[in-house]
Amino acid sequence: MNRDFVLEIGVEELPARFLDPALTQLQKLTGQALQDNRLNCGEIVTSGTPRRITVFVRDVAENQQSLLQEVKGPAVKVAFNAAGEPTRAAQGFAKSNRVKVEELVRKSVGPVEYVFAVKQEAGRPAADVLKELAPVLIGGLHFPKPMRWGDLDMRFARPIRWLLCLFGGDVVPFTMAGLQADRYIYGHRFLSSGKMSVTDAGAYFEVMRGAHVIVNVTERREIIRRQVNEAAAREGGQAEIDADLLDEVTNIVEYPTALCGSFDKDYLQMPEEVIITPMREHQRYFPVRGADGRLLPRFIAVGNSGNDPESINIIRAGNEKVLRARLSDAAFFWQEDLKTNLADRVEGLQKVVFQESLGTIYEKVLRITALADLLAARMGAGLQEQGDTTRAAFLAKADLLTNMVYEFPELQGIMGREYALRQGEPPTVAQAVYEHYLPRFSGDELPATLPGRALSIADKADTIVGCFGVGIMPTGSQDPYALRRQALGICNIILDGELVLSIKEIVEQAYRGYAGRVQMKLSLEQVTGELEEFFQQRLRGLFIDRGLSYDTVEAVLAAGIDDLAGTWQRGQALEKFRSDPAFDALLTAYTRAHNLAKKAAHDKVDAALFDSAAEQELYQAFQSVSESAWAQINSRDYGAALSLIAKLQKPVDRFFNDVMVMVDNDLVRENRLALLKKIATFIGSMADLSKMVIPNR
Incomplete structure (x- = not known):
């Protein structure tokens, strides 16, 4: 008969961010190990809490499968x-x-x-195999910051304190980290009664529940979600549940109990971000909003001590005390910061280093002001928007010198907006100060105003170009200045706003902003080349995520990305056009011309050298089609342009049927190759169709 298998690694409290990756690794390692060792099994379930990492495997065969080789x-x-x-x-x-x-x-x-x-x-007994596999599974787990303890050479996320390993009702004995695997576990640190015995692997989850541990991460998360919502509803409000915060709280408790606390309503006079940030980022609380969407003077915390009323009251009082102290500090910072205008803080940015090779924040402000002004003009800003852009750029970094942002760096930009509004700046300027940090993470909102878009692109481009210029580039998983995120932000802003901007011009102007102040390691040409590939990588993933086929993406990227919005529109048009029967004609015409065009030395066509009707017909058709298609391309109607270009298929076919291209006469041969190159280059300005997969119709 098959039996269940369970391995629990008991540890000192894990950081919340370590748990989910460890469980993902463990499931993959276990599945691969059982497969490699020919042990048939059922479902593999990984579970965990701050104090344990567990893998549970259902219906493991008693013996390995025999190996016939x-x-x-x-x-x-x-x-x-x-x-x-x-x-x-x-x-x-x-x-x-x-x-x-x-x-x-x-x-x-x-x-x-x-x-x-x-x-x-012959297959070996599963118990013998599992005895060998268990230490391998534990040793195969990797963590961002492993540690050693005692005099052991082993490294793990946190010290291992016990090991449970059962195959059915039998202990799978092995020694690791100075511990002998057994059938004993430890439940909740405060609510259980110490060491407990698990008689059979199949009873593991039941024993854990009896020890006041909800070991299944998904179940624990849903319990927290339900309890938080119920606690908020009892206060007449609705909890604001942030997904990342919910995951973090799930991974710092074993037996969750949600409770509601309160704070002085006078604090609600401050901007709500000032209240939510210490709640969420520092205390792991869930804010509560009323029916009108406004914050209530309430918060939901999640404890780890069960439902004992006395314990809950103690925990509530402690959380309220801590939050009260943080909000009191925030209120003091708020009042003190308002005493100094943002504009008066800008000079102080001369003492704040942006990056040791790239100068100060004040110098960055000067650069992004000039670049944002240029971008605003390219985006069609009127006088008012142009002035708002300039003013917002000047104030953009001033809140870095406020007490509030010093204490809560997450509020940069947000506090700039709030202080600007209360100090009499126009709302459009204040909003642009906030928007220039957007997007801050994947899925975040994008700037909605013209000054905000111009300033956000300028700020990000200045950082990217400066870092590449002095040789600071992302490598592997290392990207300390978040250059990938900032490049992706530029792409999303341009695509979302359908902005007609030149990436090369942005890079050039950003590079020139450093002239005379920073010694660049790379020339403008080198930086431009590096960033073209860098942005292509961002666009490749972005376009695929937005629904384009891989070969469509490769085709349009190969044609150039200087106009990002145009590149995306070309991709959309090509993706749609490839389902049209005329696409086959377009692809055929391009392929035949492209293959021979590689041999051409130039694209200068001399009509006087034509000696056949097919040559003349193709040349005339190309001139007519290209003139009409260019008009459509210039108006950004790329679908219509592709339909026009597809009309070249028949004259191209006749040309290849009636004309020998590679003749002995050098002038005639080169002229015919030049014609084909001219056609291939023109079509290639839309997309390099040689990257496309030929459809099966």
Whole structure:
């Protein structure tokens, strides 16, 4: 009969961010290990809490599957002589595979017959295999910051304190980290009664529940979600549940109990971000909003001490005290910061270093002001928007010198907006100060105003170009200045706003902003080249996520990305057009021209050298189609342009049917190649169709 298997690694409290990746690793490692060792099993479930990492495998076979292995040897004519007697080659092969010569079998592989050694290895008991696998699974887990403890050489996320390992009702004995695996576990640190015995692997989850531990992460998360919502509803409000915060809270408790606390309503006079930030980022509380959407003077905390009323009251009082202190500090910072205008803080940015090779924040403000002004003009800003952009750029970084942002860095930009509004700046300026940090993370909101978009792009481009210029580039998983995120932010802003901007111009102007102040390691040409590839990588993933086929993406990216919005529109048009029967004609015309065009030395066509009607027809068709198609391209109607270009298929086909391109006459040959190159280059300005997969119709 099959039996369940469970392995629990008991540890000192894990950081919340360590748990989910560890469980993902453990599930993958376990599945691969059981497969490699020929142990059939059912579902593999990983679970965990701050104090344990567990894998539970249902219905593990009692024994490994037997292994039947055929090893190919020499050809029969080499293994046996003319008399049919085994040669030294056959004898050596049989000996190396531990079979008798007479047990070798003959099999044909194609036209040649070979000898094979057939070996059958009986399956070992699962208990013996699991005894070897368990330490491998534990040792295979990797963490961002592993540690050592005691005099052990082993490294793990936190010190291991016990090991449970059962196959059915039997202990799977092994030693690791100075511990002997057994059938004992420890439940909740405060609510359980110490060491507990698990009689059978199948009873593991029931025993854990009895020990006041909800070991299943998904179940624990849903319990917290339900309890938080119920606690908020009892206060007449609705909890604001942030997904990341919910995951974090899930991974710092074993037996969750949600409770509601309160704070002085006078604090609600401050901007709500000032209240929510210490709640969420520092205390792991869930804010509560009323029916009108406004914050209530309430919060929901999640404890780890069960439902005892006395304990809940103590925890509530402690959380209220801590939050009261943080909000009191915030109120003091708020009042003090309002005493100094943002504009008066800007000079102080001369003492704040942006990056040691790139100067101060004040110098950055000067650069992004100039770049944002240019971008606003390119985006069609009127006088008012142009002035708002300039003013917002000047104030953009001033809140870095406020007490509030010093204490809560997450509020940069947010506090700039709030202080600007209360100090009489126009709302559009204040909003642009906030928006220039957007987007801050994947899925975040994008700038909605023209000054905000211009300033956000300018700020991000200044950082990216400066870092690349001095040789600070992302490598592997290392990206300390978040350059990938900032480049993706620029792409999303341009695509969302359908902005007609030149990436090359942005890079050039940002690079020139450093002239005379920073010694660049890379030239403008080198930075431009590096960033073209850098932005292509961002666009590749972005376009695929937005629904374009991989080969469509490759085709439009190869045609150039200087106009990001245009590149996306070309991709959309090509993706739609590829389902049209005319696409086959377009692809055929391009492929035939493109293949020979590679041999052309130039694209200068001399009509006087044509000596056939097919040449003349193709040239005239190209001139007519290209003129009409360019008009559509310039108006950004790329679908119409593709339909026009597809009309070249018939004259291209006739050209190849009637004309020999590679003739002996050098002038005629080069002229025909030039014509094909001209056509291929024109079509390639929309997309490099050689990257496309030929459809099966």
